[in-house]
Amino acid sequence: MDFENLDDAGLVARTQAGEPRAFDELMRRFAPRIYGLVYNMTSNHEDTGDLLQEIFAKAYRSIGGFRGQSSFYTWLYTIAINITINFLKKRNRQPKISLNDLAPSAFKEDTLTELSAGTDPVKETDLAELQVRLNEAMQKLSEEHRTVVTLFDIQGLPHKEIGKILGISEGTVRSRLHYAHKQLQIYLREFRPN
């Protein structure tokens, strides 16, 4: 069976019918995006790897109860966010981690330079420093605000989808985004043009 040609719903149905290889294909499709989501919320690659395992294990165990009321990716994103926020709450209860322990950005500097071409303030700045500062600024946001920034600014999801995933209205998504952007601009004001 060639699972690559099946859509998400078809792969879910195959998994529910007891074909674990269909779930492998779902993991191939969604793991990079879920990785990005979790990483940008935790800023730690090691934690991200563990959480990714936990998220897909949970999804696999629960897929029998998935009734297709939402799309698979909305369902999976909701699981990922719930697990990640629970993890962050536990982590926050433990002794504070130093922001210096946060992982530097995963992409290489030349890639970043290439991608950031045209943004003058970035050219003039130490890119590695900016990466670290971005992660720090993200960690200063509350979990709710970090989540909407990750989903909207980093992952590029529309407001409506974010509302569905988080179970909140579009208006709340916009309001959280507005507040989070203001906060980020304050934390990173030195990187903004005068």
Next chain:
Amino acid sequence: MTAKKLAPDEDPILNFLRLKRHETPTADYFERFIEEFHRRRSLELIRRPIWKLAVDRILSRLIDPARGFAPSRRATVGAALALALVAIGFGAVTIKPWQTGARERLTTLLRGGEAQSEQLAFSERPGVDVLSQINKLSLDPNLDQIFLEESLGERKVRASTGAASISTLRGIGNGTAPRHALSAPRYVIDVRPVSHDSPVLSF
């Protein structure tokens, strides 16, 4: 999924944030991730007891991890039926004829004050099992109502009958003659219907 097109933004910080979407490991990482996933699943199947796996499976049907407790209608009906069967099996739910309609009949008795008489059948004392005595009383066709009265930790059973068939009460209790004193008119607050007693548990 519809991702927004990467476009220059007025705010370089927000524009730069968008670049973070490229912060993902290589394809090799995800292939290894899938292998690791299967390895952990196999270990879990070996290490976890079967009953835990079964409980997980049932819970995963009932609890949607994305939405919390959201059982399907089929699961809800199934769970309710299973619970009812278990409750009946353990005797937690018992339906006794003398429990039915006690409240309504008590109201009639107090309001009407008809030619009914109410008798103290017996009091609880060592060697007297109140519930078994109530069961005996309930078989008496002449008795109209049976009340369990509880005050200051003492339990008394009263029975009333339209024909005042006192003789039917004789011998109930510890084998001695019962107390047949006619009681004064009673108020609702003073009398608790048997149906309000805690359910009989028998295992």
